[in-house]
Amino acid sequence: MPVLLHLDSSADLLTSRSRAVTATFAEAWRRLGPDHEVVHRDLHREPLPHLSDAALHFPPRLRPAGAAPSGEQEALQEKLVAELLAADVLLIGVPLYNYSMPSTLKAWIDYIHIPAVTAPFDDPAAQQPLAGRPAVLVSTRGGAYDAGSATEFDGHAVPALKLILADALGMRLETIVATRTLSERLGAPAEDVARQHAELTAAHEAAAAAARRLG
Numbered sequence: 001m002p003v004l005l006h007l008d009s010s011a012d013l014l015t016s017r018s019r020a021v022t023a024t025f026a027e028a029w030r031r032l033g034p035d036h037e038v039v040h041r042d043l044h045r046e047p048l049p050h051l052s053d054a055a056l057h058f059p060p061r062l063r064p065a066g067a068a069p070s071g072e073q074e075a076l077q078e079k080l081v082a083e084l085l086a087a088d089v090l091l092i093g094v095p096l097y098n099y100s101m102p103s104t105l106k107a108w109i110d111y112i113h114i115p116a117v118t119a120p121f122d123d124p125a126a127q128q129p130l131a132g133r134p135a136v137l138v139s140t141r142g143g144a145y146d147a148g149s150a151t152e153f154d155g156h157a158v159p160a161l162k163l164i165l166a167d168a169l170g171m172r173l174e175t176i177v178a179t180r181t182l183s184e185r186l187g188a189p190a191e192d193v194a195r196q197h198a199e200l201t202a203a204h205e206a207a208a209a210a211a212r213r214l215g
């Protein structure tokens with residue numbers, strides 16, 4: 001039973017492009033058959049509490065002496081990690097907020113990136129349980145960030161997620177990008193609006209194709 005873990009983090013409940021594109025992916029996934037399950041976690045509508053204790057970044061054996069993190073948060077962390085480990089494919093909507101990822105998504109990352117549990121540390125036998133697992137980022141940005149430009153990279157959203165999901169957790173990362181998402185609303189030149197629409201159409205197509213390929 002192939003499971004898609006679908007995360008959204010946009011705070012825009014009216015016109016979000018990342019929510020629209022992840023929905024296209026999830027719909028294409030469901031269409032692959034009744035056995036194709038989608039677990040949807042909306043990190044904006046139901047935000048996770050910030051990590052209340054740095055000790056939770058490590059398993060108990062690597063925590064400082066006297067550490068006593070909240071049992072409730074420890075249970076939440078176990079649930080989130082189990083949900084991720086049970087997924088065959090991870091899909092994340094990543095709007096660019098102040099050159100970074102939304103804090104709601106960062107909170108999720110803070111729970112699931114755990115050295116010696118989900119990321120390598122000192123036990124080769126327990127390294128990278130998610131190695132090779134596909135992760136698809138749907139990155140939406142109001143600005144341009146074209147290849148070759150000084151702002152080619154979107155600041156700290158996709159690069160940080162790549163460091164964590166691909167480099168640390170070993171996941172196989174794909175990124176679907178739609179830029180200039182605010183061009184039409186903010187009265188940008190027609191050329192930019194045309195690019196906005198073309199990129200969004202291509203993002204929906206790429207999402208549906210990725211779901212069919214990975215499902």
Ligand SMILES: Cc1cc2nc3c(=O)[nH]c(=O)nc-3n(C[C@H](O)[C@H](O)[C@H](O)COP(=O)(O)O)c2cc1C
Nearest residue numbers: 010012016017018095097098099140141142143181
């Ligand atoms: C709090 C906030 C911060 C933003 N910061 C940036 C930014 O740094 N760079 C940028 O290009 N767009 C920025 N934007 C615009 C969003 O990236 C853009 O609206 C994008 O489409 C959001 O994704 P969504 O459509 O899925 O909501 C920001 C929007 C919000 C609400």
